[in-house]
Amino acid sequence: xxxxxxxxxxxxxxxxxxxxxxxxIALYLISFxxxxxxxxxxxESFTPIQILIRAMGxxxxxxxxxxxxxxxxxxxxxxxxxxLYNRRHLxxxxxxxxxxxxxxxxxxxxxxxDLNPLVxxxxxxxxxxxxxxxxxxxxxFVALIILFLMAATSHDFWNANLGPGLWKALHMGVYxxxxxxxxxxxxxxxxxxxxxxxxxxLGTGAGTVCLLHITTAIGGVHKVNPASLNGWLxxxxxxxxxxxxxxxxxxxxxxxIAVFRDGDxxxxxxxxxxxxxxxxxxxxxxxxCITCPWHGFQYxxxxxxxxxxxxxxxxxYATHIVHGIVYVDPAPNxxxxxxxxxxxxxxxx
Amino acid sequence: MSKNDFFIGWSDDTPKADRRFFIxxxxxxxxxxxxxxxxxxxxQNRPGKGTWNQxxxxxxxxxxxxxxxxxxRTADLDxxxxxxxxxxxxxxxxxxxxxxxxxxxxxxxxxLIQRGTHAMIAVVDGMDWIREDPEPTSTNxxxxxxxxxxxxTLRGExxxxxxxxxxxxxxxxxxxKECASLCIRSGLPPAFYVTDRQSQKRLMIMTDHGLGHSKxxxxxxxDPVEITATAQKWGDLLLLDGPVSGIRxx
Numbered sequence: 001x002x003x004x005x006x007x008x009x010x011x012x013x014x015x016x017x018x019x020x021x022x023x024x025i026a027l028y029l030i031s032f033x034x035x036x037x038x039x040x041x042x043x044e045s046f047t048p049i050q051i052l053i054r055a056m057g058x059x060x061x062x063x064x065x066x067x068x069x070x071x072x073x074x075x076x077x078x079x080x081x082x083x084l085y086n087r088r089h090l091x092x093x094x095x096x097x098x099x100x101x102x103x104x105x106x107x108x109x110x111x112x113x114d115l116n117p118l119v120x121x122x123x124x125x126x127x128x129x130x131x132x133x134x135x136x137x138x139x140x141f142v143a144l145i146i147l148f149l150m151a152a153t154s155h156d157f158w159n160a161n162l163g164p165g166l167w168k169a170l171h172m173g174v175y176x177x178x179x180x181x182x183x184x185x186x187x188x189x190x191x192x193x194x195x196x197x198x199x200x201x202l203g204t205g206a207g208t209v210c211l212l213h214i215t216t217a218i219g220g221v222h223k224v225n226p227a228s229l230n231g232w233l234x235x236x237x238x239x240x241x242x243x244x245x246x247x248x249x250x251x252x253x254x255x256x257i258a259v260f261r262d263g264d265x266x267x268x269x270x271x272x273x274x275x276x277x278x279x280x281x282x283x284x285x286x287x288x289c290i291t292c293p294w295h296g297f298q299y300x301x302x303x304x305x306x307x308x309x310x311x312x313x314x315x316x317y318a319t320h321i322v323h324g325i326v327y328v329d330p331a332p333n334x335x336x337x338x339x340x341x342x343x344x345x346x347x348x349x
Numbered sequence: 350m351s352k353n354d355f356f357i358g359w360s361d362d363t364p365k366a367d368r369r370f371f372i373x374x375x376x377x378x379x380x381x382x383x384x385x386x387x388x389x390x391x392x393q394n395r396p397g398k399g400t401w402n403q404x405x406x407x408x409x410x411x412x413x414x415x416x417x418x419x420x421x422r423t424a425d426l427d428x429x430x431x432x433x434x435x436x437x438x439x440x441x442x443x444x445x446x447x448x449x450x451x452x453x454x455x456x457x458x459x460x461l462i463q464r465g466t467h468a469m470i471a472v473v474d475g476m477d478w479i480r481e482d483p484e485p486t487s488t489n490x491x492x493x494x495x496x497x498x499x500x501x502t503l504r505g506e507x508x509x510x511x512x513x514x515x516x517x518x519x520x521x522x523x524x525x526k527e528c529a530s531l532c533i534r535s536g537l538p539p540a541f542y543v544t545d546r547q548s549q550k551r552l553m554i555m556t557d558h559g560l561g562h563s564k565x566x567x568x569x570x571x572d573p574v575e576i577t578a579t580a581q582k583w584g585d586l587l588l589l590d591g592p593v594s595g596i597r598x599x
Contacts, residue, residue: 011359011363012361013363013368014358016371023379027379027386028383028385030386031386032386032387033390034387034390036393039391039393044396044397044398044518046396046519047396047517050519054393059386062382062385078356079366079370081356082367082371109528112440113531113534113535114534114535120531124530125526125527125530127568133523135527136523187523188523189524192525193392194394195393198389198392201385284355286355291357293355295359296358296359
């Protein structure tokens with residue numbers, strides 16, 4: 001949780017994550033450059049800049065593919081939550097790798113001529129109406145701009161100032177960037193490099209991203225809970241409510257509701273974290289606060305407010321227990337409104 | 350409430366289960382990364398031969414011409430009269446800089462770009478890259494007459510000579526299309542090679558009625574094309590002379 005917008009809120013794990021990330025990037029580049037340099041017959045070596053262009057380009061694609069797999073993997077297993085929390089640095093690193101790739105391409109392929117290199121990207125190949133001949137560099141350029149906007153606004157400062165909705169919409173642009181990147185590779189490198197390995201890599205990468213998202217989307221589709229008692233929604237039998245955890249309820253209208261049990265108390269809040277829209281109902285009560293599984297933002301159960309000095313607020317809901325069954329009123333209170341928890345007693349349990 | 354099994358990003362305490370998984374996944378990812386990089390690099394097409402040692406700047410003596418492209422006929426390559434194309438250090442020809450010296454014996458200064466028997470000299474920047482030779486060599490270095498070899502129809506790719514001779518490796522195909530276009534539009538000679546790029550021995554320099562091609566050629570650069578034109582022999586050069594209307598995209 002951030003309050004004073006430090007550049008990076010380091011933790012031991014985050015430092016460890018970054019070391020592994022940098023090791024991976026270095027290993028890829030060393031391996032790619034090394035094999036490229038020694039594999040060619042004498043007198044047929046790649047020029048060093050062209051090796052770097054290819055190394056950076058393939059690395060950027062693989063990094064972005066991995067980043068897009070993290071979200072759905074974290075929905076499938078909690079073990080990927082640490083990757084989810086730290087993927088921001090991975091995203092910025094991907095942008096920098098892609099930037100180096102683009103910079104070298106612009107310098108090498110579009111520089112040293114009588115045209116402005118940036119203009120050359122758009123006019124040197126005019127076959128915009130042809131699929132095979134399409135100027136694939138333009139697709140990569142647009143993808144790079146999107147990645148730049150995301151990297152530049154990745155800090156929580158921008159999330160708070162743009163608002164979670166706009167920020168989230170902007171960062172959903174990663175899917176457009178990835179689509180452009182797949183087309184960039186398919187209409188560019190794959191038109192020249194005919195080895196099946198490249199087609200398999202592109203297809204496997206893009207296919208895995210699609211499959212994981214479809215799988216988690218299908219798994220995330222929940223039935224709307226019908227009104228079951230004078231307009232109150234049935235949540236679960238009390239015996240099914242795990243201590244410190246929540247059940248997620250989806251009313252016909254409005255946001256999903258997370259109904260938590262903390263010892264002998266039942267409380268309900270909005271399921272949507274105000275930070276990045278994380279699913280609070282998949283979180284846990286830690287130190288008396290509901291804790292978001294994505295980035296650890298916290299809220300008090302009874303009033304939906306973040307503890308001081310934080311200021312985030314979410315809606316609360318009324319609950320009650322009848323014959324051992326937990327119910328929730330789907331009408332939300334104003335965010336930050338105190339709502340008495342329902343206490344579990346011998347009479348209602 | 351224990352938080353030992355629940356990852357909280359900002360907490361200094363990372364659950365043991367997450368740490369173990371992270372190390373295992375990290376090792377797996379690093380191994381896969383190295384293998385993947387090696388595999389991707391290993392399966393690349395051969396970039397082709399060609400050399401350009403930019404640091405080896407020499408003086409070259411011979412007869413220079415500006416048409417159809419800037420080139421010099423010289424005996425300094427291997428002792429026999431041969432033709433070397435001329436370029437600037439970047440992506441441009443130097444026809445306009447030859448001026449009144451066209452057809453005369455000159456001394457030029459530049460570095461050699463070479464692929465097999467194909468040669469190009471990248472001349473140095475500045476005004477002193479060319480001067481008239483006060484003591485021309487006794488070897489006959491005048492450009493010979495062009496000999497027609499007949500009309501041919503060939504399938505292949507149009508590329509720029511400088512990159513293919515050795516300025517870039519690789520220097521063909523879709524990934525090099527925009528660079529080739531930029532080179533040709535800036536005055537570097539376009540050339541044609543047939544589809545079998547690995548066994549290609551000689552490139553054909555493309556001309557249009559004896560002159561350099563205009564920008565009308567650019568839309569066909571680096572695409573698979575079929576061309577009908579007249580093959581010609583010009584000393585040690587092979588030319589492919591014909592208008593853009595004789596080119597068909599495949």
